[in-house]
Amino acid sequence: MSTCSVKEFVITKGEDNTFTFTIKQDGTTLPMELTLSDTFSAKLIKLSDEVVALNVPLTLDSNLLSGKVYLTIVSVDTLTLDSERGTKVDRYYTKPMYKLTISCDTANNGVFLAKIPTIYID
Numbered sequence: 001m002s003t004c005s006v007k008e009f010v011i012t013k014g015e016d017n018t019f020t021f022t023i024k025q026d027g028t029t030l031p032m033e034l035t036l037s038d039t040f041s042a043k044l045i046k047l048s049d050e051v052v053a054l055n056v057p058l059t060l061d062s063n064l065l066s067g068k069v070y071l072t073i074v075s076v077d078t079l080t081l082d083s084e085r086g087t088k089v090d091r092y093y094t095k096p097m098y099k100l101t102i103s104c105d106t107a108n109n110g111v112f113l114a115k116i117p118t119i120y121i122d
Contacts, residue, residue: 009100010120013078019071021058021102026109031067034060038106040069044098044119046082053081053098071102083121094120 011017023032040058045051054077061068086093096118105111 008094008120009116009118010094010122011073011078011081012122013081013083014075015078016075017073017078021069021071021114023067023069023104023106023109025067031065032106032108034064034067034069035107036060036064038104040102040104042071042100042102044073044081044100046098047096047118058102078121081121094122096120 009019023034024030025032038060040060042054042056042058043052044054044056046053054073056071056073056077058069058071061070082097084095084097086095098119098121100116100119102114102116103111104114
């Protein structure tokens with residue numbers, strides 16, 4: 001299981017990847033109270049040509065007061081994702097290949113978009 005509390009957002013090929021996001025109330029660090037009618041969906045978009053590689057719904061945590069939603073990318077979906085590495089002299093660093101946008105529609109904050117500009121595939 002992966003989390004977003006790391007320096008880079010990395011999707012591991014060939015594995016199920018689950019990421020946890022905490023939706024915050026506007027102007028505060030407190031989690032937003034979610035409702036069963038709230039919807040969240042993520043699009044993984046290739047940086048080179050803006051083509052959507054994956055479109056995945058997020059799931060709500062059973063404790064709606066936590067503000068947590070989960071993005072799960074199953075292993076079979078990771079196999080088609082492109083990855084690229086730097087040269088040996090640069091220690092084979094992973095290059096970002098995608099960006100992630102999360103469309104949110106909530107009862108308490110309306111419609112908004114969250115973006116993660118660089119996603120790495122390992």
